Amino acid sequence: MSSPIRFEIRDRIATLTLDRPDKLNALVPEMKDGFEEALAKAAEPGVKALFLRGAGRAFCAGGDLGWISAALAEERWAELESLLDLGAAVAHGLATLPKPVVAVVHGPAAGAGMSLALCADLRIATPEAAFGMAFVKIGLHPDWGGSVMLSRLVNPAVAAELMMTGDTLDAARAQALGLVNRLVPADQLEAAVEALAHRLAAGPAETLARIKATLLRNQGLDAETLRARLQAEGAQMKAAMRHPNAKEGLAAFFEKRAPRFT
Secondary structure: OOOOEEEEEEOOEEEEEEOOHHHOOOEOHHHHHHHHHHHHHHOOOOOOEEEEEEOOOOOEOOEOHHHHHHHHHOOOHHHHHHHHHHHHHHHHHHHHOOOOEEEEEOOEEEOHHHHHHHOOOEEEEOOOOEEEOHHHHHOOOOOOOHHHHHHHHOOHHHHHHHHHHOOEEEHHHHHHOOOOOEEOOHHHHHHHHHHHHHHHHOOOHHHHHHHHHHHHHOOOOOHHHHHHHHHHHHHHHHHHHOOHHHHHHHHHHHHOOOOOOO
16 A cells, blocks of 8 residues: 655655545545654755645545544544544644745645645645635534634634635635635646745745744744644544534535534
8 A cells, every 4th residue: 555645855845745646635544654754854954845735636635534434433532533633733743844834735625634735834726726614514623723724814704704614715715815825827836836946945944944933923822832722623623523413414425415413
C-alpha cells in the first residue's frame, strides 16, 4: 500500500501532498506518520517554505466519512479521538512553523480539508476550487483547526454563517471574503506556484519567521494560547461525535436523504 502522504524538498521548498486521489484525499489515521515527518523536516534550517497540495481532482474532502461512520458504529472512540488529536497537532504545527505555509487549492476543500487550507498562511486557488465548513450538515463540529483559523480570517458574523450553514463557497466568494489570496486559472497554476516558491526561497528566512510570529501575536495568540483553543475545539468535536445526531447525519449522507436531527 502506498503512503497516503507524499513529501519532498526541492530547491529549499518543501511540498506535502495528500495522496489518496480516489478518496479525494480524505483524511485517515494512517496519515499520522506522514504529517509528523513532514512537519519535522519542514522545520529544518534548509527549508524556506512549505506548500500543501492534494493529488488528483481535489485538495481534500475532509475526514474519510466511510471510516468515521464505521468507527462511530463500532464506538472506536480512541481511534476517532486520535484522528482529532492529530488534526489539532497538525493545525498547531502549521500555524507555528517558522516558515511561510502555502495551500494550493484546486477542486473541493471541504470540512477538515477546508480547515487544513485555512491553517496555511497563504492560499492560491483555481476558479474551480470550492470551500465548505460542511461539518454541521452531518451533525458534527469543526475540527482540524477550522473554527480557530476561520475566526482569525473573517468577521464573527461570516464565521457564524459558514459554520452554522455549512454552505459551500465558490472560489470567487472565498477570495472576496479574504480566504483566498490569489485566484489563478488552472492552466497557469503550476507557473504561479513555482514563481511564489522561488520568491519565498529567495526571501529572508529569519524575517519571514518574525513576521509570522507577529501575525499570530497581533491576534492575541502564541503557541500556548493557540494550543488551548485547538484543544477546546477538539473537545467540542469529541462531544459531538458521541451525540446521536452524528450517527444520524452520517446515515443520511450515505442514504442520500435529509437528516432528521434532534
